[in-house]
Amino acid sequence: MKGAMFETVKNGQWPMVKEFNLVLGKKRTPGIKRFLRFVQAPQGQKIIKKGDAVPSKFKIDF
Numbered sequence: 207m208k209g210a211m212f213e214t215v216k217n218g219q220w221p222m223v224k225e226f227n228l229v230l231g232k233k234r235t236p237g238i239k240r241f242l243r244f245v246q247a248p249q250g251q252k253i254i255k256k257g258d259a260v261p262s263k264f265k266i267d268f
Contacts (some may be wrong), residue, residue: 216260226259242266 214220228245230238243266244250254261 212255212260239266 211220228242245254245261246263246266251261
């Protein structure tokens with residue numbers, strides 16, 4: 207997804223959205239924590255964008 211289309215999805219104007227969720231149990235291993243930090247890091251955000259998705263910010267509460 208490039209340019210104007212990406213921006214319309216990002217700002218909520220695009221009428222069709224597919225959501226993906228991460229469901230975590232109570233046990234948060236060091237590997238899970240590293241993965242969540244990676245998803246929020248620039249490298250992870252770049253991978254999400256390559257998959258034609260709009261990355262979202264979320265709070266990591268350990």
